[in-house]
Amino acid sequence: MRHRVFTYITRKRELLIFDHVDQRYLEPQIPGGTIESGEIPHHAAIREATEETGLENFRIVRFLGSYEKDLSPLGHHEKIHAWFYHLNTDDKTPERWRHFEEHSSATSTAIEFELYWVPVTAVPRLGGYDGHMLGKVRDSVVQSSL
Numbered sequence: 001m002r003h004r005v006f007t008y009i010t011r012k013r014e015l016l017i018f019d020h021v022d023q024r025y026l027e028p029q030i031p032g033g034t035i036e037s038g039e040i041p042h043h044a045a046i047r048e049a050t051e052e053t054g055l056e057n058f059r060i061v062r063f064l065g066s067y068e069k070d071l072s073p074l075g076h077h078e079k080i081h082a083w084f085y086h087l088n089t090d091d092k093t094p095e096r097w098r099h100f101e102e103h104s105s106a107t108s109t110a111i112e113f114e115l116y117w118v119p120v121t122a123v124p125r126l127g128g129y130d131g132h133m134l135g136k137v138r139d140s141v142v143q144s145s146l
Contacts, residue, residue, distance in 0.1 A: 002081075003035040003041070003080070003081045004035060004081070005045045005083045006030055006082060006084045006133070007031045007032055007084075007086075008064075008084070008134065009031060010088055011089055015117070016117055017115070017116065017118055017126065018031070018114060020113060021114055025128075027125055028126055029130050031048055032048050032052075032130070033051070041085075044083075045060070051102070052099070052101050053113075054097075055091045057090060057091050058089050060087055062086050062140075064084040064085060064137070066081065066082060066084065067132075086136070086140065093115075095117055096114060097115055099115060120142065
């Protein structure tokens with residue numbers, strides 16, 4: 001079983017998502033990845049967010065939950081234990097930018113992402129199980145801005 005983290009990164013009422021420039025995945029994703037051996041999940045969440053976005057100033061808003069999932073329906077013959085976190089950043093960014101993840105557990109070459117902000121109330125369909133806890137984040141962000 002592989003242990004993974006997923007991060008919903010917000011600023012004000014926006015969520016950060018990304019596309020793979022090489023189009024290996026056709027639907028947008030949120031930052032996340034494999035928890036390294038001996039690593040604490042919330043440390044992995046910050047590390048993965050930094051590696052995949054190039055941003056550095058994250059605050060954990062809250063732990064959203066975890067579950068075990070069989071990925072066979074997605075064409076992957078493995079099971080994962082997934083931890084979901086809501087992070088916040090005040091880093092200044094353009095609306096869109098590209099970033100290379102240099103150290104991926106999935107490949108030995110750098111992966112190029114195109115990152116962008118979308119309104120938390122208008123997030124497109126996310127790939128895989130990335131949208132699993134989106135409702136909790138959306139409700140929290142909308143409620144806090146009222």
